[in-house]
Amino acid sequence: MLPHVQCVVGHVLCSQCRDKLASARICHVCRAPMEGGYRRSHAMEKLVESIRAPCPNAPYGCAAKPAYHDLQPHIQTCLHAPCHCPEEACGFIGSTETLLVHFTAEHGWPCTTDVRAEESFHMELREGFNVIDLDADRKLLFLVMVSPERLGRAISAVCVRPPRADGDEPVFYGLELEFDRPSRWHGDRQKSCFDVECTDLSDGLPNADDRFQFLVPHLIVLPYDDDPINIRACIYTQIR
Incomplete structure (x- = not known):
């Protein structure tokens, strides 16, 4: 002040x-x-x-009551700031806890739970949005998107979380994806590890052209195949 x-x-x-x-x-x-x-x-x-003022994110879990002159700086870095649903024509906003319930109950998006950072896990990815609840605390969600492309299915991901507070150590997330198809000889196998952008989705999904695309070719999943894509995944975290 x-x-x-x-x-x-x-x-x-x-x-x-x-x-x-x-x-x-x-x-x-x-x-x-x-x-x-x-x-x-x-x-x-x-x-x-x-003179104190309650944070406008109180409905989403913030108990802070900063001095009035510090309210705007607090709002800009509040970890309880709501995140947004990326579905078109859906205006839902809420904490990551309520967002997870919204994703699964309202939109019926498949959700993978019991996921731990640095540990490999299995996913069945369907076309559209797929949700990962990291560490089962509903505070850090990952959206994995599957979309049809000319050569196969493109898989990309974002981390859904409020903005990082000033002074917090920056945490970066990476996602490793791997699939294989055994055959009589060597089989087919593909594996990639890429950075995952963090966003509160207030501006919608980041441009798909700016995200890494993991391509599953038609050789593995046919264009008319509605079966899920079976894939191994692992989420990595790093403080830089």
Whole structure:
């Protein structure tokens, strides 16, 4: 908080107005002379500091009540900020906990649970959105998208989470995908590991052309095949 000042009588100026009247030698209200200029008003600063405001993300779990002058900086980095549903024409917003329920109950998107970072797990991916609940705490969700392409099915992913707070160590996520098709000889196998972008989806899904696309060719999944894609996956985390 920037300091507040007052004249000898007690008329107060905020710091911004004080800067504009830095050379004044009389009070802007009562015209009282001020030989040394405005003086710091500790009483007003305590009063301003005592004015608290609840975070607008309180419905999503935030219990913080910062000083009013600190409210906007808090909102910009609040870890309880709601995330958005990426489905077109769906305006649902909420915490990642409620978002997971919305994904599965409202849209019926398949969800993979009991997933631990750095541990391999099995997924059955269907065309459209697929959900991963990392560590089963509903606070960190991954959306895995499967879309038809000319040469097969393209798989991409995003991490759904609120913005990182200032001062927090940046955490980066990676996703490893692998499928294989045994055959009489060597079989077919493909494996890739790629970075996953974090987003609250407030601006919708990131451009597909800016995301890594893991391609499962028609050789593995035919264009008219509605069966899920069986794939091995692993989520990696790294603090940089």
